[in-house]
Amino acid sequence: MSNATLEKGINSFVKMIDAPIASFFSSCVSCGMCADACLFYQETGDVKYTPIAKLEPLRRAWEQEYTLFGRLKKLLGLSKKITNEELKQHTELVYNSCTMCARCSMVCPVGNDIAYMIRKMREGMAAGGFAPAGLIGASNRAVEIGSPMGLTLHALSAQIKHAEKATGITINLDKSDVEYMVLLSSMELINFPEYLEAIAKIFKQAGKTWTISSTAFEATNSGIQIGSSDIARILVKRIVDSAEKLKVKTVISPECGHAFTAIRYEGPNLIGRKYNFEVKHILEVLDSFNEAGLLPTEGLEKEKLTFHDPCSLARKGGVIDEPRRLLKKVSDNFTEMTDHGARNWCCGGGGGASAIEEGEPLRLKAFKTKQKQIEETEATTLVTACANCRIVLEEGVEHYNMDMPIVGLTELLAEHLVDKPKQKLKKEAKQ
Amino acid sequence: MQKLNATLMDELNRRGISRRSFLQYCVVLASTMGLSPVMANQLPEKLLNTKRQSVIWLSFQECTGCAEAITRADKLTLENLIFNFISLDYQHTLMAASGSAAEEAKHNAIEKNKGKYILIVDGSIPIKDGGVYSTVAGETNLDILKRDAKDAMAIVSLGSCAAFGGLPQAQPNPTGAVSVDEIIKDKPIINIPGCPPIPNIITGVLAHVLTFGIPTLDQYKRPVAFYGSSVHDNCYRRPFYDKGMFATNFDDEAARSGWCLYKLGCKGPMTHNACAVEKWNGGVSFPIQSGHGCIGCSEKDFWDSGGFYESMASPVVSAETISMAAVAGVGVGVAATALNKIKKAKSLKNSEPVTIKDLKQEEA
Amino acid sequence: MDDYMSLLLLSKGLLFEIALVIFIFGVLLRLFEIFSLGRKKDLSEPKANPTIIGIKTIFTRSIPSYEMMTKRGFLIVNGIIFHVGLFIVVFLLAPHITVIDRLIDLSWSPLSSQIINFATVVTIFSMIVILVHRFTHPVMKALTTSGDYVAWIVTFLPIISGYMAYNHLLLPYNLILALHILSVDLLLIVLPFSKLSHSFTFFMARYYSGTISGRKGVQL
Incomplete structure (x- = not known):
């Protein structure tokens, strides 16, 4: 067994630095606008949370290793070394107080993608042994048990049975040659079992075949959050292997932001090839059902709704119009927050932050921005499409006594689903 | 007597x-x-x-x-x-x-x-x-x-x-x-x-x-x-300089219309003399009035101050120098590329796969 | 011996030549340093054309968002004024165009000197404002390093000396013109290796950033 060392961490920095990062560091003019986009700086006013400042060790690694003057300074012993002490201090900055929400990347006037750099910096932090305990634990469970929350196949089977009983629909495990392979997040399974029922109902109504893999039901990826491509690869590989073994056409990411980006955008790069199947977020699938007339709903929500865009879904995933089209099917009383879609504010728990216990007070403090945005809408129900956001939002809502139910969009749609025979649906679609 | x-x-x-x-x-x-x-x-x-x-x-x-x-x-x-x-x-x-x-x-x-x-x-x-x-x-x-x-x-x-x-x-x-x-x-x-x-x-x-x-x-x-003010200060073509109107050729319409001769090498702005006021030949004319830029004859080293037809701020740089710099830049750039690539390859070689067992430093 | 003419000749002759050589060399070196680090081909299925959004981002990122205008509007407006002013002063003053024409055989119509003179005053003012802002804004103060001041100084010197030269202030014209060109020489030498490198790397940064979000079909 080999331990993490500072050298491994620095080596990883050097390995991760690419042309985009070099161009980003070359372009920074220290204007500090990234701080104003960051929920952690916004609510604390503490300059140490300035996004670009969190990257200082990575910046020095770039300067010392990849620039002429940096090399000269290093040769003459004039450069400031990256130390254990410094990186230990950066754990809080790179993990606890950064959700990789990429709001900073969005506002940087020279176009620096700071979230991209944080993701790369975490590679070195993880390799150097500077990752927070919460994420190390999650990664361990994800690799060894199959789920970051330690959820086993046994627990899944119980949930499936429960859902089958509630809906009267049979849910098949490991059925090959079906159209869709549905992934779940353990958070969802434990906290929001209604999701599984909603999926079963909607897919039955749409007449689509689907399955869940017993070897790869977990969609979340702790490797991405902790910043270890090696661990992330193992987790993605499981899904890819199962999907290709079952010969499914499409793999569906559940209502979980980072799981979607992990499989959809990072996955192929982790395993080094393109997939033989498509990856879609559940909202993208539902939207396509809706477009094909396969998602008949009735009735409208009585409550005034607003929608929290999960960062990984909207700004970092490109799923922005789909939830709105779906929401308008079941509500005529839907209000947007001031900053929504690609400009949304993070719930405060993304990028693995919610798994870091000691980060909770800061997280709750940072939630205030979201709180304000929600309260301004005067909505009575908050809809979202990410189990992690949902839990963090629930914590925040509770902490600030907001008294507001939070629901997943998929479940909301399932509640309004009309049970119509397929023939009739097809006829309607033709008209 | x-x-x-x-x-x-x-x-x-x-x-x-x-x-x-x-x-x-x-x-x-x-x-x-x-x-x-x-x-x-x-x-x-x-x-x-x-x-x-x-x-x-x-x-x-x-x-x-x-x-x-x-x-x-x-x-x-x-x-x-x-x-x-x-x-x-x-x-x-x-x-x-x-x-x-x-x-x-x-x-x-x-x-x-x-x-x-x-x-x-x-x-x-x-x-x-x-x-x-x-x-x-x-x-x-x-x-x-x-x-x-x-x-x-x-x-x-x-x-x-x-x-x-x-x-x-x-x-x-x-x-x-x-x-x-x-x-x-x-x-x-x-x-x-x-x-x-x-x-x-x-x-x-x-x-x-x-x-x-x-x-x-x-x-x-x-x-x-x-010699307190420059030829440029008192030049009757000065308004054209201020408006950014310049002759680019000695026989173009602009030159005939009295536009500024700066681009044709006029050294008026750096030449301290009273030509534009006193003029020559009993006040008949002075060089700029007759269509030629001031050559700065009353200034120190005017003969060696660049060509008479080069505008005064014009650098004296040969195309060879520029291409030499480009060649040097590309050369050193290629060397830097090699160094960076070696460094990156070394970091790749040095890196061991991170497993879940490697996420902590040894307790001191 | 007070030989301003020799200084002028030196500044626009040998020193300018050296500065230009270092500038070209430096920019090329920096570009090589950046591009040599490469970028892995992205294998994920793009939701939109990353290249197109990347190119678009180079331009769209110049437009500030409403949110940032409400938070840092002062800095943004001042920054825009500074950059526009600097552009006007550097590229639209007749003598500067002549220099560029001389170097790369390209020229365009200049603006009137009065407008340039006004733009210079505005630019100088915006630079002083940004300096004060740097001293006082908590985030900027914390981020600012000596490199930021170096960048400010080498940018400020040519502007102030150019203004003095045009308006014949304080010093003999030959001397102030020589100092102006000397400060430009300094700027050329420092630019590629300082924070001012953003002047040629920001295109790349914006492009890369645009391709990253563009792949996901998002134009930020």
């Missing part, structure tokens, strides 16, 4: 010049000299009572253009009056005497006016190889200057050669030509640069010396009254 102790008033009377036209001249002179109202009022009186001033004019490495400029008036003018009024005791181009007689005349004048004569110098002084490159009567310019300057009241360095070294000093300066003030350090020196200088300035400065003494000089020992 003029009487040696005659005043200017006597001279005026002799020539039949009316007091009215003299006063008019004084007004013009006072304004060109930049005199204060008080001094301007005193000027006619002072001038009229001025005694004939002994002047010794030494010509060294020069082209006689300076002397031509002041003597070649097509008609007798009041400006020339001043020049005619002074007692020019030695000027080897103009004087009637020649040979040893001429040298003797100079010697006598110096002896008679010790500490009172004005020494005018045109031309630079070669000092290389003991000054052998220019001699008069077997004596080097250097020796002549040193000796004749000793008892002078003041020295007027006439023209850019005497004032700044001028053309003879242009690179590679084969004769080691220098200006007067590089040799004489202990006498008041007035520089009247120009190639040649404007005649009005010469008479104006002489008038000032005769009446009020040495005029106010700038750091180049030039009379501020004449």
